[in-house]
Amino acid sequence: MTEAALLPLAVAVPLLGAALLALAGRILPRTGCDILATGCAGAEVVCLVLLWTHSGGRLATADLGGWPARLGIVLAADPIGAGLALLVAVLVLAVVVYAWRYFDEPTGEHAGAFPALILLFEAGMAGFALTGDLFNAFVFFELMGAAAYALTGYHIEDPRPLHGALTFGIVTSFAAYCSLLGIGLLYARTGELNLARLGGQLAAHHTDVLTVAAFVLIATALLVKAAAVPFHFWLPDAHAVAPTPVCMLMSGAMVELGVYGIARVYWTVFSGPGGIPHQAFRTTFTALGLLTALLGALMCWQQRHLKRLLAFSTVSHVGLFLVSVALLTSDGVVGTAVYVAAHGLVKAALFALSGVLLDRFGSVDEHGLHGRGRELRTVGVLFLAGALALAGLPPFGTGLGKALGEDAAGHWQPWLPAVFVAASAVTGAAVLRAALRIFWGAGPVPRNRPGEEETTGEGEEPEIRSPRRTLPPTMTVVPAALLALAALVGALPDVAAALARGAAVFTDPAGYTAAVLTQPDAPPGPVPAADWTATGVLLGLLSAGIAVALAGTAVHREIPARRSRHPAARAVRALRRQHSGHLGDYLAWLALGVAVVCVAIAVQI
Amino acid sequence: MTARARLAVFLAAAAVIAAFFTAACTDLPPFGTDSHPYGERAVAAALDRRTANVVSAVNFDIRAFDTLGEESILFGTVLGATLLLRRARDERHRRAEADRVMPTTRLFGALLLPVTLVVGVYIVAHGQLSPGGGFQGGVVLATALHLAYVAADYRALKKLRPLAVLDVADSLAAASYSLIGLAGMIAGGAFLKNVLPLGTFNTVTSGGTVPVLNAAVGVEVACGLIALLAHFLDQAVELTDPDQQRYGDT
């Protein structure tokens, strides 16, 4: 099949699958729906693997409706976009298999509704990753949003999922409307919606306040999706309460799509003359990324609610992705690409393993579960492996991605790799600490801290209604397979090499324009290196070592009470109080974020 | 944050955003400008495809892929509402009561319902010619049925509303949009390519796939909206509150 067929199929297959499941759910029993959903998810993986191999490191395009870019919508996929869509497809397949016999609701006529929504979610993410049109990106952004809000609020009998889903829905939708305003401003200036043509038309103008306002407004929705500080507040709330399979998708791929969107829009539209100067983008977004990485790591360490802890670790990693993307080099892009792929797999595996705890004990509380996971040794070992992978232990792909990112960042600012090491070590350590306590009963049971503003993670609803049954094998096989894939991403040089070719195409706006508008076989720029280096391996080992040391110290040492009056402890408490779960607070922070980014960029042009 | 702090943060941020937005607006082309390059290209393309309503041509031909995403959002919302508004384990189903309605109101509803249905079908069918189309006509069709609720009672609406059939039609219509796209790919080499005969300008059969896609969307919007409203109405009319039950007050 040609790429002109494969690109739209990547969106059409899950859409058709969703409709088919909604229909079949009326007649087929639950097992039938699961098989059908697995088939659809598998077909999507095949479609994207074909696209990935077929495009061979170039930018593949498809003119939809036969209309050229000056009229219609063009889908455009380089190995970065196609790879992200492939990651989504792999995670969806994993989620669908993992969720076999996971829920016993809703029964009857609507057995297909849950997998159908998962497929719609997938279509939204694939469409967003593959589109080459700004308004079309907004439409698919909303499609993934709508599916995600409904899936997050799945447990209707508990007020917290409804609360989390509402916050998520309102904050994300508001940000999406800000983006649409930005698209409107940009359309007024250029009269275009195609990314490549937008970039071309902007070159005829000078950079002014209109450019800055349009860029920041468009970036708002993407920053909210990417959960950059201070746009991140919805994420831990939504992740803590969404059904585990949905968390796997949201943390593993959806959030990363925000970073991808920022990079894609910047490179294709704003990187040239009449756009936002590289220096302004680089300093502003590395600063945002740094803040996100450090705050995410700090908050991650404070959590005892396992899913919330993992959610903050996602925030922290997204900060690292933002930093390496904001370097505006192909080295940074390939580092992010490898890191995102491996992190998505590892994070999905960790959420899947937390789902096992939720299933067995109806709790994801690190303190309450102390020592109760002793009999789940396989799960414990997998959890430990996931924690070390998160910390960047070679040969996991997270380690390679981190090493490449550190290398790229170090070329710009020599101290930046320290942030990568710190963020990955602390988040890895937090997961490791929880694993040691839950599965090995290490150290004393932590004392409760009454009066502390925190979410405990006890009293969660078990997601399976028959807790007496044995653990379904898929619930451990899927995370094990995901972790193995994450190791393969790091160990197989072909993956990183392909992504490196993709990074060269990604950071070449002229080549993008040429491919979208006239479709020549333009040779991409220099391909960055994407191999392990001695420094990279050492830094990976260092992060993992720090993580082990931190976790070991935390587990075995009781924190003395007087420390809580220490100014640092007070500052942390004040920070935690800001994560109040209050919608108005989150939107006030969003407004502040928009204002600060506006000013930060405006003073640099 | 306290309410005061929240307001202060908002006001400070809003002042900055307002300043930027105002400055940005002064950089915009003047209001009512003659320069609309994409719009003019779209008009030419639409006339070339013999579609009189250019807005429909943009929605269902030139940028038909946007509408594929859009109708999928609607489909997803119906599925999502089905999931979210399902009956919880502690809720009971109760039969809606018959309501007394004035005979004149009943008569009014009985007369208006078929008229509204015809108007809805007209608006869907003439989407490529005059303002309207699948989305607008679909909403009118869904509204027509709910006249039964307004002019009679919930039982009358339920008789007119075979939910299982509507759910199936909704899914089929949602799928048919993608299938028409695939047909364009097989017959014309590009997904959603307008491959049908274009017909005579300004007639009901003009525009190629535009009226077909309009019809698919019309069916989906009508069925989806009725199903969506059904879930909301069931919540209000037919489900008993778990707490009321607990106190035996049903």
Next chain:
Amino acid sequence: MGTWVFLAAGWVLLIALYGLVTSRNLIHAIGCLAVAQSSTYLLLLAVGYRRDATAPIYSDLTPGTRPVVDPVVQALALTDVVVGATVTALLLALTIQLRKRHHTVDPQALTGLKG
């Protein structure tokens, strides 16, 4: 007129944000979200406006006789309307269930998620 139409879009967005930030009722907040969205309609349609032009519909208009307003932004606004309506429906469904379980629709009374 002139720039004022564009500025109105910004005003509508900010006033909606004010409503969202200070909201004590989720139904009100969802209403504010709809207001925020109408700012996008306003801007899109204002951007597409053309002085002394008519609707881009040629069923009773000979092509080339009169200028028409930009049809693309109208199509975008139409898509936007549908997106907004569906998202509102989902959020309202969530609010209904929240009201049932939590007996409140005041966002300030929701304290289950923090820290």
